[in-house]
Amino acid sequence: MRRTPSTRLVSYAIFSSAVVTLLVLPSVARAGALAATRASQVRTVNASGLTNCATGPGYVFDQVILGDLSSFPTFAIPPGQVFVITGLDWRVVGTPPGEITGATLRLEGNSTMGTVFYDSANAGPDGGSGRSVAVPNVIVKPGVSICLLVGGNFSAFSGILHGFLATDK
Secondary structure (H helix, E strand, C coil), X not given: CCCCHHHHXXXXXXXXXXXXXXXXXXXXXXXCCCCCCCHHHEEEEEEEEEEEECXXXXXXXXXXXXXXXXXXXXXXXXXXXXXXXXXXXXEXXXXXXXXXXXXXXXXXXXXXXXXXEEEEEECCCCCCEEEEEXXXXXXXXXXXXXXXXXXXXXXXXXXXXXXXXXXXX
């Protein structure tokens, strides 16, 4: 095939596009995944009891569960950091078999609130329901309460939140 000025121009355009694509893609691919980099960042947080959330009775995640169970300090997000929620374990008992129970994870601030996650499960023959579920990186800033609202008929509840602290950028 004989090269003409127009075929050289097309070849140059294709080559230039490939080079630009190769130069741009690595910068996009460098964005790292949001994850804990040290074990000291990981937090397991318990909802210690029924309290009043902004929308009524609920469970506020307020107690850190330490790995050695030596104490249960109050959960607080330090200034300049965020808490990244990655998972939720919830369980209710005393529900009529086959009934659906729902768990709603809500963030509550001074005058605002927002639902960030919802899950549900059917009660088994023993009247228990609940699940362990992944939560897709919900980010919580200092001063915001994490509240769990549970819907359905039940006699007892437990909730554990999993996540990690990260620098707020």
